[in-house]
Amino acid sequence: MKHYKHLAWMMAIAIAGMTVTACSSIDNEPEELFTTDPVEKATLYVCGISESGTRSVGDAQDVLFTEDDIEWFNITTREIKFRNMDEPLYRRLEPYREIKFCLGDADLFVVSSFVSDFHSMIFTDLVLHYDVITDPNHGHYFLHDCYPSQFIDTDEVKANIKKRVGQWELFTYYLESKGKLRK
Numbered sequence: 001m002k003h004y005k006h007l008a009w010m011m012a013i014a015i016a017g018m019t020v021t022a023c024s025s026i027d028n029e030p031e032e033l034f035t036t037d038p039v040e041k042a043t044l045y046v047c048g049i050s051e052s053g054t055r056s057v058g059d060a061q062d063v064l065f066t067e068d069d070i071e072w073f074n075i076t077t078r079e080i081k082f083r084n085m086d087e088p089l090y091r092r093l094e095p096y097r098e099i100k101f102c103l104g105d106a107d108l109f110v111v112s113s114f115v116s117d118f119h120s121m122i123f124t125d126l127v128l129h130y131d132v133i134t135d136p137n138h139g140h141y142f143l144h145d146c147y148p149s150q151f152i153d154t155d156e157v158k159a160n161i162k163k164r165v166g167q168w169e170l171f172t173y174y175l176e177s178k179g180k181l182r183k
Contacts, residue, residue, distance in 0.1 A: 044171075067174075071083050098112055101171065108170060115127050116130045117131055
């Protein structure tokens with residue numbers, strides 16, 4: 001009987017020790033801080049919209065690039081510097097009618113067209129411009145409010161700029177929070 005009494009005490013101590021260890025390991029886990037900032041956990045990505053207007057966010061082929069592909073964005077010139085990719089971005093963009101910038105589940109804005117220096121059409125809404133003439137050895141990408149730039153003062157372009165102000169601020173705020181914004 002004396003033997004069982006010691007065994008019972010050892011088991012009680014072992015169980016208590018495991019309980020204390022389990023509780024202390026939970027306490028050592030970093031607490032997730034409460035935040036009211038909706039962009040802190042969101043991911044910036046851009047997907048293609050085909051001629052039919054459909055897109056599939058979950059489909060890897062429709063995601064053209066993410067925030068990880070962006071090295072920096074210059075708010076003054078609106079140049080987007082991309083990291084080296086497996087396939088040049090201009091080739092990824094070719095099959096799509098439009099591209100949509102998204103932040104998490106929210107749509108930021110739609111780029112009406114992807115244009116290069118060789119386009120002769122006029123675009124009065126946001127475009128992703130691939131500039132190959134200024135620096136032929138390295139193409140540069142810009143988000144412009146219109147193309148060509150001499151149409152910036154038209155009423156239609158001004159109205160489009162005005163309707164995007166909030167989304168543009170969110171876009172630049174997010175890139176700044178990630179350390180990817182240049183001024």
